[in-house]
Amino acid sequence: MDTNEELGARIDALLLRVDASESTLAIHALKARYAGVVDARFSHGQVVADDRLAELAREASSLFTEDGVWDGGPGLGIARGRAEIAARLAEPTLVFSRHFFVNPRIMVEGDRATGRWDLLCPCTRPDGESLWMSGHEDDTYARVDGVWQHDSMTLTTVFVAPAGGGWPRILA
Secondary structure (H helix, E strand, O other): OOOHHHHHHHHHHHHHHHHHHHHHHHHHHHHHHHHHHHHOOEEOOEEOOHHHHHHHHHHHHOOEEEEEEEEOOOOOOEEEHHHHHHHHHOOOOOOEEOOEEEEEEEEEEOOEEEEEEEEEEEEEOOOOOEEEEEEEEEEEEEEEOOEEEEEEEEEEEEEEEEOOOOOOOOOO
């Protein structure tokens, strides 16, 4: 039978594993919420009304720490802090997108975490050209007041390719 010390160590180890598992699930939910909010900026192949766009941009920026960094790479630029992130996301370069984040690799260490997500994103430019964009996002996360937030997000685009006939009818 375990001594009290051994039992305490096993309980501590189990608590760390439970916290890491719950944190990983919370980070999954955070990423899904981010994708939903940035994609909600578009409806029926158009950018939503300015007031709704500003609201969604603020909501997306609230998923970052106060001094978080949104890095869209050379084509989309970098925004630092919630105000800059909201301003950047209120100026979309597309009229449609659907972010599919897959294959998450998340590593939790206390109140900090890192993650890499593969990204596949059908999207449409303002000129009507439909594209497939693929890449990955490397993220850092921080748990602030018990809530996981993006501390940084860096997009690396692997390819952007024409989508042939495109998306002939966009309902969302």
